[in-house]
Amino acid sequence: MDNPASVIWPGLPMPCLRNAQAALLTLALHASVLALLLANWPVEKPPAQNISTISMQLLSLPPPAPVVETAPPVPVDVAPPEVHAPVEPQVDPRIAQQKLEQAALAHKRVEQKRLEQERQHKRQEQARLKQQQREQAQQRQAAEQLAAQQRQQAADAAAEQARKAETAAAASRQYLPIAKQAPAYPQRALDKGIEGECTVSYTVNARGRVEQPEVVGACHPLFIRPSLAAAQSFRYQPRVIDGRAVAVPNVKNTFTYRIE
Incomplete structure (x- = not known):
């Protein structure tokens, strides 16, 4: 059932509607009392008296401004997130064994490849050292040969000089x-x-x-x-x-x- 106040003043908030409803009830009660008084009033005319007339005027007051009460914030209890334990999938033991064997085989291949690379690097290093030693030996041999040639040339030059000196001396004795x-x-x-x-x-x-x-x-x-x-x-x-x-x-x- 609709509230009469909500019909008369639509769009008002509920507290205002309640105040308007109370005012209407008060006016209705006063009108009923006044009607009863008029119905029971005696017929004989009393002596004329100076009747003071009270004039009443119904004023319609605007509804009071609604008081908006700000409700304090209600603390909200935030429930901690539920932590679900991870569900470990069930693994077939044979598949796990195959994976382990494959991992071991891959590791073994990687290790063999690493060892082969180390051996190859070692062979290359040994070959380089041998080549370097051969080059150094060749350089030493060439230097020794050059020194021997120089010594031989010096000896030959000295012998030739001595021979020439002897020949010159002999020639001088011969033709002097x-x-x-x-x-x-x-x-x-x-x-x-x-x-x-x-x-x-x-x-x-x-x-x-x-x-x-x-x-x-x-x-x-x-x-x-x-x-x-x-x-x-x-x-x-x-x-x-x-x-x-x-x-x-x-x-x-x-x-x-x-x-x-």
Whole structure:
């Protein structure tokens, strides 16, 4: 059943509706009392009295503003989340055994592969070390050969120098004259203005004297006799080999004849 107040004042909140309903009931009660008083009033007219008239006016007051009471927050008990124990699935023992065997086999393969890689790396390292040792040995051998060649070259150079010095010394002893006299210029050649050269070959004996002089090559006849006579007068330091004086053959001397 609808509330009369809600019909009259629709849209009002419930506390306002209740206050309006109470006001309507109060007015209705006053109207009933007034009607009863009027019905029981005597008919005889009383003496005229000065009746004070009370005029009543019903004023419709606006409903009071609703008081909104803010309810304190109600603590809400938050239940902790339920922790469900994990349900372990049931595993077939044969499948688990197969998985274990496969894992062990895979681990064994990985271990074998690692060992093979280590062995291969070791072989490569050994090969590298051997190659390095061979290269070092070759370098040492090359250095030793170079040093030996240098020593041999130095020895050969020293021997050659000694030989040259000995040869020079022997040559100096062989051709070092002690006394040498120039030949006399032939008078006939001077008169005729003849000039020329004459080469004489001879042997220097162990005493340093000239033996077997003879003219070699082209020589003017006027220059032969004085050239042989001059060569015969030469004196040399004898050549000595192993402490012994020896003869030196084929010694040559060229005489030049020029008119100044």
